[in-house]
Amino acid sequence: MDAAGKPKQLRTVVFLFALVVGMFAFGFALVPLYKLICSVAGINNLDATGSRVTLEEALSMGVATDRIVNMEFDATVNGDAPFKLTPITRKMSVTPGKVMEMEYQITNLSQEYVVTQSVPSVTPWQASEYLKKVECFCFTQQPLQAGESKKMLLRFSVDPELPKEYSVITLSYTLMDTKRGEVNTETAMVLE
C-alpha cells in the first residue's frame, strides 16, 4: 500500500509525524519554560536565591523586636569534589528585620584552578521566601586558585513577616564543582 497514492492518508501521516517532532521540541522547550514558570509563579521555592534584595530594601523592611529567630548554617560538598566549605558561625540569633552578616570559609584542596558554585537550600522550605539575601557568594560562581582558601560573605535579613511558627531556619549550602575553566558571573540560579 503506497501512502503517496492517497492524499488524505498522506496528510494524516505527515500531521502525526509533525506532532512527534513538535512534542520532541516541546520537551526541550520545557527546560527554559520550567525555569520561567517557576520564577514567575514562585512555584519552586526551594531556590532560595529567589529572595534576593538590595541593601536599601532590606533596611526598609522594619524590625520585629518582639521575637528572635535562630539561624543555623550548614554546608556540604557535592560528590567527592576536592573542596572544603565550612560556616565560620554555625548558629546565630537573629532579630527579624535586622541585616546580619556571617562568613563561610572555602578551601580548594586540589592543585588545580577550579570554578565552584554554591547552591543554597532552606529548611523548612516554607521559610525560604522570608530569608532575604543582600549579598551571597551563591549569586555568582567562585573561582579558586590551586590550594587557595578564602572567606566569603553572606549578608542577609529575616523578613519580619515570617510566620510565627518558624523559629529555627537552617540554611545549607551544597558546593558544586562546575568543571568549567571560566567564571560565569550570571549563573542560571539567579535570573535577575
Next chain:
Amino acid sequence: MTTIAVDHDDHHDHVPTGIKRWLFSTNHKDIGTMYLIFALVMLFLGGGMAMLIRAELFMPGLQLLNPDLYNNLVTNHALIMVFGLVMPAAAGMANWMIPMQIGAPDMALPRLNNMSFWLLPAAAIMLMMSMLAPYFGTGGPVNTGWTLYPPLSIQAGMSMDLAIFTLHIFGISSILASINIVTTILNMRAPGMTLMKMPIFVWAWLMTGFLLILVMPVLAGGVTMLLFDRHFGTSFFDAAGGGDPVLFQHLFWFFGHPEVYVLLLPSIGVLGLIVPTFSRKELFGYKPLVIFMIILTLLGLVVWAHHQYTVGMSLAVTTYFMIGTILISIPIGLMIFNFIFTMWRGSITFETPMLFAIAIIVMFSFAGVTGLMLAVVPADMQYHDTYFVVAHFHYALIPGALFGLYAGVFYWLPKWTGHMYDEKLGKIFFWWTTIGFNLTFFPQHFSGLAGMPRRIIDYSHQFAEFNMISTVGAFVFGLSHILFLYIIIKTVRGGEKAGDMPWEGARTGTPGLEWTLSSPPPFHSFETPPEVK
C-alpha cells in the same frame, strides 16, 4: 479504496514461506503474531526477574542477591514489563484486530509496521546488554529504578547509556506503531463504518495512539538530555552548572503518567467487547464511554506531578495536581459503571474471558481507591515510596493492563487459531493466577502502611510475615503462567474447531467485523471493503 484492493490482489495472492515470511512480513496478522510472541517471551523474562526479587525478600537480610544486582533487577523488571510486555502485547492485539474490526485489508503503512516490530528485538537485546554491562567492568548498573532520576543516573556506568538507547529504540518503535494505527483508524474504515460505529477497542487504541504520539517524544527528549549531561558537559539536570534535577522528574512524569493510560486503555477496549458479549446485551452507554475515554486522555496529560509531591512544590501547585488527580477518578469510575450496567439483567455466562473481565472490574476498582488515597497530598507524604505504592500500581497494572490482555487472548484465540481453547484449563488458569496475584500484592498494602520502603533489598524484621506471604503468592502467581503457555500451545496445535463466531453474543452492540471472517481468518482479508449498515 477499491482500486487499491484490486492492486493488492495482483501482488499478494500467495503466502510467503520460511523465515522470509516473518522477517520481511508486511501482513498485519503475521506482525501481530510476532508482537504477541515477543511479549510472551518478555513476560517470562520480566516475571523471572520478579521471582528473583521476591525470593530475596522472602526473609530479612541478604541471601541470594547483592544490592547492586537487586537494584539492577528492580529497574529491568519494570522496563521489561512496561516497554517489553504490555505495550507490545497491546500493539500486537491492535495489529491483529484493528484492520479486521474496521474492515481494512491491512494496516495503512505495512512496511513501517514491519520496522516497528523488528525494532523491538533490537531494543530487548540492548536492554540485556545494559543489564550485563556492569559485569564487564564498565561501572555500576542502572540502579535508579525505571524512573532514571538524576543525579544517580548521571553517576551510573555504561549500562545507563545502553538503557537510554534502549528507551530510544522502544520509543521509536511505539511511535511508529501509533502513527500507523491512528492512520489506519482514521483513513481505512470500511464504507459505512463511522467513528461512532467503531468497536470500543478501536476507540481505545485511537486514544492510546494519540497519547503515545504526544508523550513518547518528551521522554525521548528527557533521556537525551540525560545522555548529554553524562557525556557532553551540558547541565540540564546538574545543579553545579545551573540545572535542576527536579526538571527531569517533570519531563519523566509528563511521559510517565499518560503512560499509565497507554497501558490501561487497550484493556478497557477489550473489556468493552467482552462484557457485552458474555452478558448478551448491548454495551451500556457506548457514546458516554467514548467521551469518558477522551476526557481521561486529556486529563491524564495534565496531572503528572502527583508522582512528585514530596520533592517540595508549593502549596498551590500540589493542590492543583491533587484536584486534577482526584477528578480523573470520575471518568474512570463512570467507565466501571458502564460495564456493571452492561451486565445488569444480562444473561451472563462465565467463560474465561468474562471471568477475567469481572475480576478486572473488582481489582482495578481497588487500585482506583488506593490511588485516591495516594492522590491526597498530606496522606501521600506518609505513603510515598512505600510498599503501599507498590501494591497500588501492581493492582492497577496487573488487572488493569495484563489481565485485560489475557482476557483478550482468550477471547480472540479461537478467531486467531481456528481452535477453541480448553475451557476447563482456562478457568483453572484464571483462579490460579487471580489467587496468586492477590496473595502477592494484598499484604503489601499492610507492610506499606506500616512504613516498609520500596526498592530496598533488606527490611526490618517487623515486616517478615507479610513478605513471606508475598513471596509465596508471587511463586503461585508466577508458576500459573506455565499453564497459560501450555493452554496457548495446545490451542495453536489443535482442539475443537471454532466456528466463525465462537461466542454466541459476539455480535451484540457495536461489534467488529472480525466475526464475519472465517476462523482462522484468511491470510488476506477484506480485499474488497465490506459494506457496514
